[in-house]
Amino acid sequence: MKRIDRRTYIALVAGGTVAVAGCGGNGDADPDEPETDDESTADTETNDASEDESDAETADDTTESVAQDGDESLEIGEVLEIGDLQLVVADVDRVDDVARGDGDLLEADSGTVFAAVDVAVQYTGGEDVVAVDEAVTVAIADGDDNGDVDADGESYERASALDDEPGDPTRSRLAPGELTRGEIVYEVDDDADTLVLEIDSLIGGETAVVDLEAAADEPVTFEQDVDALGFSQGVESAGVEVTVTTLEQGNNLGGFMQSDAGNEVVAVGVSLENGSGRDRTLSPGQARLKDEFGREYADAPGVVRALEGFDEEVLEAGDEHEGKVAYQLEEGAAELYWVFDFGEWGEDRRVFWKLR
Secondary structure, three states, X not given: OOEOOEOEEEOOOOOOOOEEEOOOOOOOOOOOOOOOOOOOOEOOOOOOHHHOOOOEOOOOOOOOOOOEOOOOEEEEOEEEEXXXXXXXXXXXXXXXXXXXXXXXXXXXXXXXXXXEEEEEEEEOOOOOOEEHHHOEXXXXXXXXXXXXXXXXXXXEOEOHHHOOOOOOHHHOEEOOOOEEEEEEEEEEEOOOOOEEEEEEEOOOOOEEEEEEEEEOOOOEOOOOOOOEEOOOOEEEEOOEEEEEEEEEEEOEOOOOOEOOOOEEEEEEEEEEEEOOOOOEEOOHHHEEEXXXXXXXXXXXXXXXXXXXXXXXXXXXXXXXXXXXXXEEEEOOOOOEEEEEEOHHHOOOOEEEEEOO
């Protein structure tokens, strides 16, 4: 089979939407503090086939090293380019249980553990919105001593009980410049010492294998690179105007808006006006909170039980609606974006508001 061999190096700060506990991962690809240096452009050409180098270019001018060679296997922290998508496995943890978005723990069956694979994907293309699962598929399997798939080993399924949880980057829709990051959780044999991640391109048919037991030494960073609106700015699409009107944030906002220890509550006030001439149904997946590293957070309605949200709300033609959407997330995110996706209403558009 053909293999994708283009690589760059990346490290992304840790902190996930699926919390993990019970065992430690290698964690080599994530520094304690996020890098702030901008990505850069480096252009090098040579006629010596043994010293090929590839180019990396971003909007800023700080130089980072980028390498390319013919090695068929990738490691944690090395980036694949699949069309206009860049994908990296940033970390992996083996754990006995995982926490759902509602805080309940899901425990692995006897003889198994969860392998939580931390993956980031960024779309570097033009104007269209892309669905990641239409461009790439991933699967986990036993590996051999060379970091490739063990032909006599097992292949493993995702933890189906987490299918409805937010944050799986391979199920995301991405606007130009958008970065998504989250854990893909598999239930694997507890004696599986060597694991690999198979990544199949649905664009060109190539396959890459990531050795989950090895990590790159020379990382660079990704950051969100999207056009974003500010407060009180509205946008009309599919006949509906959406405006972010207010923002409340903190550990204790009074009433029902209190966060768990180490977390904060972010409550986004939103107004919608339906001028489309038809009823529109708001679905939970249309609105998300994201941080600068692509972590995605679903709303936490239990945090604001006394307030009217708009999940599963029918917005009748000509109606206006105002509500608050509350999110609970770990403290420490420097940048936050509220994202609204018009895709379910026939408009291939994702709009961002920068909250901080």
